[in-house]
Amino acid sequence: MPEHPTTHPRSRALQDTPLSVLDLAPVVVGATPRDAFRNTLDLARHAEAWGYRRYWLAEHHNMPGIASSATSLVIGHVAAGTTTIRVGAGGIMLPNHAPLVIAEQFGTLESLYPGRIDLGLGRAPGTDPLTARALRRSLGTDGDDFPELVSELRAYLDRAPPPGVARVRAIPGEGLDIPIWLLGSSGYSARMAAHLGLPFAFASHFAPDYLLPALELYRSSFRPSDALERPHAMIGLHVVVADTDEEARRLSTSQQQQFLSLIRGRPGQLPPPVDDMDALWAPHEEATIRRQLRYSVAGSPETVRQRVQAILDETRADELMVVAQIHDHGARLRSYELLSEAVKGAQAR
Known part of the structure; x- marks a missing residue:
């Protein structure tokens, strides 16, 4: 073909x-x-x-x-x-x-x-x-x-x-x-998904450096198949939404702490948020985590709506897969609810 x-x-x-x-x-x-x-x-x-x-x-x-x-x-x-x-x-x-x-x-x-x-x-x-x-x-x-x-x-x-x-x-x-999707965080699965004519999901929530090259490789190499006529790409995003930017940033420190424990080789349970990450990480650890979480979004509904739209403009993704590593279950529910409302609010504009 x-x-x-x-x-x-x-x-x-x-x-x-x-x-x-x-x-x-x-x-x-x-x-x-x-x-x-x-x-x-x-x-x-x-x-x-x-x-x-x-x-x-x-x-x-x-x-x-x-x-x-x-x-x-x-x-x-x-x-x-x-x-x-x-x-x-x-x-x-x-x-x-x-x-x-x-x-x-x-x-x-x-x-x-x-x-x-x-x-x-x-x-x-x-x-x-x-x-x-x-x-x-x-x-x-x-x-x-x-x-x-x-x-x-x-x-x-x-x-x-x-x-x-x-x-x-x-x-x-x-x-x-x-339906079978191929998942990846590099170009390997992107190339394979394109060759097989399958939908592709990229883990940009922890591997941002390869996101755009992998999507371009997938789209440019795609072969239509019985499963899929045109390339279809989904990207993963870590998104935390709260009533204010400050509260969302505080909630997102649970995810930052979890990444910190991983790079230190001591993975553990998801910790509660903190007010100041500077007391926990060294400058080089902060730089590593912020680079890995470059496609993470935290903020109020309007802040998140603007940032997620900018990511869509950059990636031209067909779908978004959202992960929210939030310690408090009620706050986690609220984050997904606010994100849904932000999308509906964008529709009403």
């Missing part, structure tokens, strides 16, 4: 851009994973009522502050407690799993909640090398076989084989229409 010509889509207006939720099922200081799962379902129900399109959960392991390690199970928990919002993985780290198992798990989810399940795939382990070894029982792969794993998974989800053709079959899973 011929390559799709280079495209330069026009920027979308914020009110025309679908908003979705990326939930890391945060375990906050003083709480448990059980609390995190209760909060996850509560947020999903509110997000559905506020008009968010998707609710995705991410696979991470050996992270005290993230409860969504058994991602497929949490997706089922959310899908069972909602009615219309699409629920999916953002993503499943495929090298950690046998493709047949993922095909069966998501085939089961799609059979239970038809037309509502998304499958985002990543090639990173989502953890440290020691935990990756515990997951995979071997470090014989570093993700280089990701294309083969994706191909095998897609084959399991394809239609039944012709009579007389013997192959392993994913039941449930076979023949189901489960």
Whole structure:
């Protein structure tokens, strides 16, 4: 099939851009994973009522502050407690799993909640090398076989084989229409998504340096497929909205502290916000974190509306996936509600 010509889509207006939720099922200081799962379902129900399109959960392991390690199970928990919002993985780290198992798990989810399940795939382990070894029982792969794993998974989800053709079959899973997204934080998955004609989601909420080159690579190399006629890109943003800029910036210090613990090699639960980060980080740590969180937005509804629109103008993204690592669950709900209202307010302008 011929390559799709280079495209330069026009920027979308914020009110025309679908908003979705990326939930890391945060375990906050003083709480448990059980609390995190209760909060996850509560947020999903509110997000559905506020008009968010998707609710995705991410696979991470050996992270005290993230409860969504058994991602497929949490997706089922959310899908069972909602009615219309699409629920999916953002993503499943495929090298950690046998493709047949993922095909069966998501085939089961799609059979239970038809037309509502998304499958985002990543090639990173989502953890440290020691935990990756515990997951995979071997470090014989570093993700280089990701294309083969994706191909095998897609084959399991394809239609039944012709009579007389013997192959392993994913039941449930076979023949189901489960949208597959490729996720990435560099050009690797962008190129692969373009080659396969699949939608692409970029993790700009923690890998901003490669965002624009990856999107350009994806769009310029895109090949139309049975799954997708034109390139379709979603970007992840960390967005915190509060009634005032000052309060939003204070709430966002929980995320900054979490990044600080990661770069120090001591990941922990999501801490409460602080009034002054200067007492916690060294200048070089501040510079690193601010660079990593360059596409994070914190402010009042109007501040956020203007900043998110500027990011849309820059990236020409088709969808936005919003993560808000906020310690207080009520403030987290309020942030997503205010963001939804800001989008509706933009529509009314």
